[in-house]
Every structure is written in C-alpha cells, then in structure tokens.
Amino acid sequence: MERLDLDLIDGLFDYDTDPANVMDEFRRIKGLRFDGSACATCSNNCCIVNEGEIPRGFPQPEIDTIVAVHPEFADVYASKRWRIGKNGRRYYVAAKRGPCVFLGEDRRCRVYDVRPLSCRVVPATEYWMRGHDEMDGWLDDCPGSSYTHPIVALNDGDAASAALLAFLHNKKRAIVSLFVDRGLPDAAAKRAAALALTRHYGGEFYEERLPFAAGGPVLAALAVAYCDAYGVPALGLPWRSERKAIRALTKGLRLSSRLWLDDGLALDVLAPFAGKGERAMLKLGRKLGAPYDLVA
Numbered sequence: 001m002e003r004l005d006l007d008l009i010d011g012l013f014d015y016d017t018d019p020a021n022v023m024d025e026f027r028r029i030k031g032l033r034f035d036g037s038a039c040a041t042c043s044n045n046c047c048i049v050n051e052g053e054i055p056r057g058f059p060q061p062e063i064d065t066i067v068a069v070h071p072e073f074a075d076v077y078a079s080k081r082w083r084i085g086k087n088g089r090r091y092y093v094a095a096k097r098g099p100c101v102f103l104g105e106d107r108r109c110r111v112y113d114v115r116p117l118s119c120r121v122v123p124a125t126e127y128w129m130r131g132h133d134e135m136d137g138w139l140d141d142c143p144g145s146s147y148t149h150p151i152v153a154l155n156d157g158d159a160a161s162a163a164l165l166a167f168l169h170n171k172k173r174a175i176v177s178l179f180v181d182r183g184l185p186d187a188a189a190k191r192a193a194a195l196a197l198t199r200h201y202g203g204e205f206y207e208e209r210l211p212f213a214a215g216g217p218v219l220a221a222l223a224v225a226y227c228d229a230y231g232v233p234a235l236g237l238p239w240r241s242e243r244k245a246i247r248a249l250t251k252g253l254r255l256s257s258r259l260w261l262d263d264g265l266a267l268d269v270l271a272p273f274a275g276k277g278e279r280a281m282l283k284l285g286r287k288l289g290a291p292y293d294l295v296a
C-alpha cells in the first residue's frame with residue numbers, strides 16, 4: 001500500500017511540472033479554496049503524518065537536489081527509509097508517522113528553498129491523491145483550505161435521501177437537491193418530501209422530469225450531466241443496493257472515488273450507504289439527525 005501511494009504522487013506530477021500550473025488546476029476545481037497566508041500562523045500540519053494518513057515520500061531526484069543545496073542532510077543516503085516504487089524509482093520516506101525529517105524544531109521547513117514538488121503544491125496534492133471523500137480530514141487540518149461548493153444530491157424524498165442529506169450536512173457541505181420525476185404514481189408525494197428535506201437543510205431544490213420510469217443508471221447519468229453543467233465536483237447518491245448504477249458511474253475511476261468527465265472535470269461520487277443494509281443506513285441517518293418524519 002505504501003509503495004502504491006508513493007508511486008501515485010509520482011504519477012500525478014512529474015519532475016518538470018510547474019507548481020504554478022498545478023495550483024491553477026487546483027483553483028479550477030470550483031469550491032476549493034486555498035489561502036496561503038494561513039501558512040504563516042499554522043503549525044505545519046501538512047508536514048506531519050498522523051495515524052492512518054499516507055506516508056510522505058520523495059523521489060530520489062528531489063532528495064539529490066536537497067542534499068546538493070543542504071549537504072548537512074547527506075546522511076539520508078544511509079537511511080533505511082528508502083523504498084522502491086512499482087515504477088522502479090527510489091523514494092525516501094521522509095515522514096511515516098510524525099513530522100517530516102526536514103521539519104525543524106521551530107516548525108519551519110529546513111529545506112524550504114528546494115522542498116519537493118509535492119510540498120510546493122500543497123494542498124492540491126492531498127485533493128488529487130485522496131479525492132473528495134478523504135478530503136475532510138485535510139480540510140480540518142489545513143486552516144488555509146476550504147471547500148464552499150455544494151454537492152448535488154439525488155433526492156427521492158425517501159429515508160435513504162434523508163440519511164444522505166444528513167450525511168452531507170454533517171460534512172458541512174451546502175446541498176443542492178435534484179429530484180427526478182419518473183412519472184411514478186407517488187411522484188407528487190415524493191417531490192413534496194424531497195422539497196421538505198431540502199428546505200430542512202436550507203439547500204437549493206431542482207427537479208427534472210423523465211418521460212419514463214428510469215432506473216438507477218439513467219438517474220445517475222442525469223445527475224452527472226447536472227454536475228457537469230453546474231461545475232459541481234461531487235455527486236451524492238442515496239442508494240444502498242443500486243450497485244449496478246454506482247459501478248456504471250465509477251467505471252474508469254482513476255482514483256478512489258473519482259470520475260473523470262470528458263471535459264476534464266473531476267467528479268467525486270459519494271455513496272456512503274453503498275453495500276450497507278437498510279438497518280445500517282437508517283441507524284447512521286438517525287445518528288446524524290436525519291428528519292425521517294419528513295420522508296414520503
């Protein structure tokens with residue numbers, strides 16, 4: 001696992017990548033913001049690896065550059081922290097748990113002038129590597145990072161939708177509900193419930209009408225088109241059992257929960273209940289305060 005993650009960083013950015021371009025790409029993801037001035041008063045959370053986080057590893061050419069400029073670190077070559085990535089390159093694990101070896105006691109990077117590329121593009125690194133689902137921890141840890149854009153939630157006015165909205169609300173995401181009228185007999189009641197749930201969370205409500213009783217994959221495709229049109233990088237699915245739709249959506253995934261649309265937009269799919277039984281889903285929703293009394 002560790003090896004794969006190290007390769008991942010390398011696969012995302014090559015040595016010639018200009019950090020300015022990476023940050024431009026990061027800013028292109030609507031809703032993600034980074035205020036670099038926060039770094040001045042931050043305790044460098046990005047230079048410390050906590051329990052459960054991905055180790056921080058740097059490819060050998062970056063270490064060579066560091067040592068060339070800061071020969072006092074030449075002993076890194078004798079360290080047991082070197083690993084071989086799947087790509088055959090050597091990586092130096094600068095932080096497995098705890099602070100990076102280059103972080104000084106004053107919490108300042110001692111090789112800042114030649115710090116590796118993945119450090120220069122923080123926080124974009126974390127987003128690209130770990131995807132939206134995993135970004136929450138980063139948002140908590142990095143006072144300079146924030147996410148303001150809403151998530152499009154497929155909202156069918158049922159208990160699963162209520163639980164999904166509670167889940168998203170708990171993650172401090174602004175909510176945009178998309179209700180799809182498929183011409184079913186209970187469509188009016190479900191629409192009213194979907195609207196009530198959306199209002200409960202102060203979200204925006206949109207609706208679409210299909211001329212036929214579409215299944216999950218069609219609904220998902222419609223929701224993806226919505227996300228694409230609005231430039232929203234995340235989609236919330238309330239389904240527990242529609243594995244087919246979720247699989248269809250996540251086919252061609254490049255990273256954990258990320259779907260790359262044709263125009264280059266990265267869309268993350270949040271399906272917190274996929275594979276869970278109804279009881280587990282309801283329990284989680286209840287824990288998060290889902291307003292089950294409003295569902296159809």
Ligand code: SF4
Pocket residue numbers: 038039040042043044045046047122123141142143144145
């Ligand atoms: S955690 Fe965020 S705010 Fe703190 S130093 Fe790192 S990038 Fe800057």
Ligand code: SF4
Pocket residue numbers: 046047048056094100101102103104108109110111112115116119
């Ligand atoms: S090299 Fe410097 S900027 Fe990068 S993680 Fe280590 S201390 Fe932080």
